[in-house]
Amino acid sequence: MKIVNKSPFPYRTAAFALLLSGVVCLAGGTPVPAQSPGGAESSAVTVVNSPLVEKWFTQDGISFGRRTAQGLGAAPITKTKLLILPLESVGGPGAAKNVQDYVGKGGKLLAVYWGTLTSAEMKQSPTYHLVPTLGVKPIGWMAAPPQPLTIFSTGPALLPAAGREVNLPATPAVQLEALPGTVVIGRWTGENGSRPGAVFLRGNVLYVAANLLRPQNDRPEFRDTFFWAVQRLARDIGPGMQARDRIQQAVAAYASLTTLMNASTPPEIRAEASVAQSSLGDARMHLAAGRAARASLAADKARATATAAVQRLKALNP
Numbered sequence: 001m002k003i004v005n006k007s008p009f010p011y012r013t014a015a016f017a018l019l020l021s022g023v024v025c026l027a028g029g030t031p032v033p034a035q036s037p038g039g040a041e042s043s044a045v046t047v048v049n050s051p052l053v054e055k056w057f058t059q060d061g062i063s064f065g066r067r068t069a070q071g072l073g074a075a076p077i078t079k080t081k082l083l084i085l086p087l088e089s090v091g092g093p094g095a096a097k098n099v100q101d102y103v104g105k106g107g108k109l110l111a112v113y114w115g116t117l118t119s120a121e122m123k124q125s126p127t128y129h130l131v132p133t134l135g136v137k138p139i140g141w142m143a144a145p146p147q148p149l150t151i152f153s154t155g156p157a158l159l160p161a162a163g164r165e166v167n168l169p170a171t172p173a174v175q176l177e178a179l180p181g182t183v184v185i186g187r188w189t190g191e192n193g194s195r196p197g198a199v200f201l202r203g204n205v206l207y208v209a210a211n212l213l214r215p216q217n218d219r220p221e222f223r224d225t226f227f228w229a230v231q232r233l234a235r236d237i238g239p240g241m242q243a244r245d246r247i248q249q250a251v252a253a254y255a256s257l258t259t260l261m262n263a264s265t266p267p268e269i270r271a272e273a274s275v276a277q278s279s280l281g282d283a284r285m286h287l288a289a290g291r292a293a294r295a296s297l298a299a300d301k302a303r304a305t306a307t308a309a310v311q312r313l314k315a316l317n318p
Contacts, residue, residue: 043063043064043065043080044063044080044081044082044234044237045057045062045063045064045065045080045081045082045083045084045234045237046064046065046066046067046077046080046082046083046084047064047065047066047067047084048067048068048069048072048083048084048085048086048089049067049068049069049072049086049089050084050086050213051215052213052214052215052217052218053084053213053226054066055218056223056226056227056238056241059241060238060240060241061240062237062238065080069088069089069090069091069095070091072085072089072090072091072095072098072099073091073092073093073094073095073096073097073098074094075098076098076101076102077098077099077101077102077107078102080107081107081108081234082107082108082109082110082230082233082234082237083099083102083107083108083109083110084110084112084230085099085109085110085111085112086112086113086213087111087112087113087114087115087127087130088113088114088115088116088127089115090115090126090127090130091126092126093126093129095126096126096127096129096130097129099130099133100129100130100133103133103203103204103205104133106204107204108204108205108233108234109133109204109205109206109233110206110208110229110230110233111130111134111205111206111207111208112207112208112210112211112212112213113172113173113174113208113209113210113211113212113213114127114138114174115127117138117140117141117174131179132179133205134200134202134205134207135178135179135181135182135200135202135203135205135207136176136177136178136179136182136197136200136202136207137176137177137179138174138175138176138177139175139176139177140174140175141172141173141174141175142172142173142174142175142196143172144169144170144171144172145168145171145172145173145188145196145198145209145210146188146189146196147167147168147169147188147189148162148165148166148167148168148188148189149165149166149167149168149186149187149188149189149198149199149210149225150164150165150186150187150188150189150195151164151165151166151185151186151199151228152164152184152185152186152187153183153185153186153201154228154232155185155232156231156232156235157228157229157230157231157232157235158227158228158231158239158242158293158296159228160221160224160225160228161220161224161242161245161246161249161296161299161300161303162221162224166221166224166225167221168210168212168221168222168225171210171211171212171214171217171222172210172211173188173198173209173210173211174209175196175209176196176197176200176207176209178197178200179202181202182200182201182202183200183201183202184197184199184200185199185200185201185232186198186199196209197209198210199229201232204233206229206232206233208225208229212225212226212229213226220245220248220249223241223242223245224242224245224246226238227239227241227242239292239293239296240287240292242292242296243283243286243287243292243293243295243296243299244287246283246295246296246299246300246303247280247283247284247287247295247299249299249303250276250279250280250283250299250300250302250303250306251280253276253302253303253306253307253310254273254276254277254280254302254303254306256306256307256310257272257273257276257306257309257310257313258273260310260313260314260317261273261313265313266316269309269312269313272305272306272308272309273306273309275301275302275305276301276302276303276305276306276309277302279298279299279301279302279305280298280299280302282295282298283295283296283298283299283302286298
């Protein structure tokens with residue numbers, strides 16, 4: 001889709017039109033959460049005690065079941081294919097056992113961060129009962145891990161908009177030791193040659209060391225990384241929100257380009273602006289047709305093209 005405009009500043013006006021034309025609509029739908037404080041779930045995905053995940057799912061129209069931290073140990077986890085679990089919600093041996101039993105029966109688990117780190121391990125913190133299930137053992141803590149997070153294996157998931165290297169600023173993370181049979185699929189950049197593990201995969205369990213789900217992490221880079229992790233286990237969850245985030249980023253990059261353009265802008269940069277505009281139209285068209293993955297790729301192309309053109313234009317006009 002291309003915006004036709006006959007003004008003397010076509011690119012600038014087109015960018016403004018794109019911003020106003022509803023390219024980004026964050027309200028993807030209204031799910032009906034299955035209230036599950038302790039009983040059986042009835043949704044494909046269940047969220048344990050995470051208002052931020054519930055907000056993201058609601059914005060994207062994803063139906064979900066809900067368990068409280070207290071309810072996690074109250075009854076077996078059933079009738080759900082994916083459990084999203086901030087590990088600080090594991091408040092007792094009963095909760096740990098229910099999670100173990102769920103995974104043992106083939107359930108998929110996305111576990112994030114950790115609870116209390118202790119030296120006495122099994123005696124002091126129930127989360128340590130899950131070490132064999134998670135396939136990782138905590139050995140320390142980082143207030144701010146070295147950036148970026150480098151992803152080695154994508155599987156069925158769509159890479160974050162930043163690609164294989166994602167900056168997750170100012171978020172704490174656990175230092176971990178992978179158990180035999182656990183695959184490290186993401187590492188921090190590291191210092192002095194070290195590259196601490198950041199994302200781990202063990203069968204149907206994906207573990208993310210960073211505290212992605214803090215309330216202050218309601219930002220595109222955290223949301224995009226979270227949905228990448230989710231899609232390693234359930235590929236159909238979240239691509240719509242990823243696409244809308246990426247279209248929004250592409251619109252911002254395109255607007256930055258057009259504000260720098262004028263009558264003396266070289267033809268090759270005008271051509272790149274046209275490519276970015278056309279790719280944005282493609283992204284919106286794909287999203288409207290329900291092709292979220294293709295929409296994300298088109299938006300990524302628009303953003304990358306516009307960003308590169310901005311850099312070249314600034315180099316020409318320092």
